[in-house]
Amino acid sequence: MSDLSTTDELFFNRAGLDRTRTEGIVDDALRDADDGELYLEYCQAESVTYDDGRVRNASFDTMQGFGLRAIADEATGYSHSAELTEAAIKRAGDTVRAVQTGHSGTLAEGPSGTNQSLYADENPLGQMGFEAKVKLLADIDAYARARDPRVRQVTASIAGEWQAVQIIRPGGFRVADIRPLVRLNVSVVVGEGDRMESGGHGVGGRETYAAFIQPDAWRAQTDEALRQAAVNLESVAAPAGETTVVLGPGWPGVLLHEAVGHGLEGDFNRKKTSAFAGLMGERVASPGVTIVDDGTISDRRGSITIDDEGTASSRTVLIEDGILVGYMQDRMNARLMGVAATGNGRRQSFGHAPMPRMTNTYMLAGDKDPAEILASVKNGLYAVNFGGGQVDITSGKFVFSCTEAYMVENGKIGAPVKGATLIGNGPDSMTRVAMIGNDMALDPGVGTCGKDGQSVPVGVGQPTMRIDGLTVGGTAA
Numbered sequence: 001m002s003d004l005s006t007t008d009e010l011f012f013n014r015a016g017l018d019r020t021r022t023e024g025i026v027d028d029a030l031r032d033a034d035d036g037e038l039y040l041e042y043c044q045a046e047s048v049t050y051d052d053g054r055v056r057n058a059s060f061d062t063m064q065g066f067g068l069r070a071i072a073d074e075a076t077g078y079s080h081s082a083e084l085t086e087a088a089i090k091r092a093g094d095t096v097r098a099v100q101t102g103h104s105g106t107l108a109e110g111p112s113g114t115n116q117s118l119y120a121d122e123n124p125l126g127q128m129g130f131e132a133k134v135k136l137l138a139d140i141d142a143y144a145r146a147r148d149p150r151v152r153q154v155t156a157s158i159a160g161e162w163q164a165v166q167i168i169r170p171g172g173f174r175v176a177d178i179r180p181l182v183r184l185n186v187s188v189v190v191g192e193g194d195r196m197e198s199g200g201h202g203v204g205g206r207e208t209y210a211a212f213i214q215p216d217a218w219r220a221q222t223d224e225a226l227r228q229a230a231v232n233l234e235s236v237a238a239p240a241g242e243t244t245v246v247l248g249p250g251w252p253g254v255l256l257h258e259a260v261g262h263g264l265e266g267d268f269n270r271k272k273t274s275a276f277a278g279l280m281g282e283r284v285a286s287p288g289v290t291i292v293d294d295g296t297i298s299d300r301r302g303s304i305t306i307d308d309e310g311t312a313s314s315r316t317v318l319i320e321d322g323i324l325v326g327y328m329q330d331r332m333n334a335r336l337m338g339v340a341a342t343g344n345g346r347r348q349s350f351g352h353a354p355m356p357r358m359t360n361t362y363m364l365a366g367d368k369d370p371a372e373i374l375a376s377v378k379n380g381l382y383a384v385n386f387g388g389g390q391v392d393i394t395s396g397k398f399v400f401s402c403t404e405a406y407m408v409e410n411g412k413i414g415a416p417v418k419g420a421t422l423i424g425n426g427p428d429s430m431t432r433v434a435m436i437g438n439d440m441a442l443d444p445g446v447g448t449c450g451k452d453g454q455s456v457p458v459g460v461g462q463p464t465m466r467i468d469g470l471t472v473g474g475t476a477a
Contacts, residue, residue, distance in 0.1 A: 003121060040084070125162055186221050423472070434466045
């Protein structure tokens with residue numbers, strides 16, 4: 001069954017909307033707009049959290065609704081409701097028409113169609129009953145405790161989502177997408193004496209649960225959480241100061257996401273509030289640094305067959321061999337900047353208007369062996385895993401906390417450290433990249449990005465990378 005026929009069943013047969021009348025309401029509501037759309041959404045979501053031998057939280061939610069948007073020049077009118085009726089959509093049309101007062105726009109050409117299908121539309125929520133989920137999480141708890149007698153606490157969770165969307169534009173243009181999303185997380189706390197440290201690992205993607213609930217899969221994930229916790233139990237206080245930092249492959253790409261990615265979103269650059277504004281075609285990173293945003297990778301957490309405006313997802317080169325060559329664009333900012341939309345118009349739900357957002361953002365591989373990169377460092381830090389971080393888009397300044405990091409002395413990995421934070425400036429740090437590994441990897445499927453109060457699933461990635469002269473905040477006396 002196609003995504004359009006599936007969503008027609010949800011919105012026009014079950015919800016009771018008449019397709020012809022709904023299209024007429026959209027035509028009328030956006031008759032003087034430059035752009036806009038009706039966004040219909042149906043979403044089921046579930047999660048179970050198991051903590052210290054018992055179910056701590058379990059939820060199942062069903063949500064549906066619409067968002068109607070009209071754009072006139074730079075102004076946006078947006079109205080949304082969980083009441084999925086023609087009367088409610090008509091009232092929303094009366095609201096968004098206000099932004100068009102005195103404006104006589106020519107509706108922008110709609111997105112091109114796409115035949116791509118990046119993930120199966122099977123609903124993961126029907127795969128496992130509640131008892132099976134609880135047993136899986138209980139098995140993870142028991143396995144972790146059996147593997148390491150130092151375990152003090154185990155928290156495991158499983159979550160799934162099935163989202164169906166249909167986008168209607170004036171003139172009868174319709175496009176739809178069915179988006180599964182699952183995630184499995186394990187975190188542990190281990191202790192010796194009065195000292196306790198934690199470790200965690202998660203996996204996920206736009207798949208069903210099948211790939212992640214096999215014993216070999218969840219045991220490997222639990223082993224990784226235990227390994228991180230054990231490493232942290234041996235850690236020493238991190239020294240502070242400017243030093244050479246080697247970032248590991250995969251999840252450390254979250255630093256690129258925050259320090260560079262957000263600054264390359266179209267809205268910040270159109271408004272000239274990004275540290276990268278006005279630098280198109282100029283060198284913004286060391287030679288060899290190529291960063292892309294690619295929403296077309298099958299089954300990845302950040303992938304989208306179409307974005308939330310109906311534009312087909314794409315692979316957008318942002319920085320090529322150190323030169324700034326592209327931004328991530330939604331339809332409105334692309335139109336105002338005179339460029340093409342890149343399929344990056346995303347929203348958290350029908351209750352939110354879309355804006356330029358990342359999908360899977362990563363750095364391409366270089367030609368260096370990771371061992372060669374580490375061997376080149378006389379004194380420095382090897383950062384393998386990160387926790388939280390934040391960035392100021394205008395200045396480009398960022399701060400990231402390391403959850404797993406090691407001292408590097410004379411080219412050898414030394415003692416693990418705790419309390420290390422990386423402090424720098426995104427554009428500046430990219431010019432300090434000295435070596436790029438040949439081991440590019442994507443994260444395991446756990447990224448969530450926040451912007452202007454909206455959260456969306458994303459992916460990150462990078463190869464091993466050496467950055468010279470990065471500031472490390474530490475806890476050593």
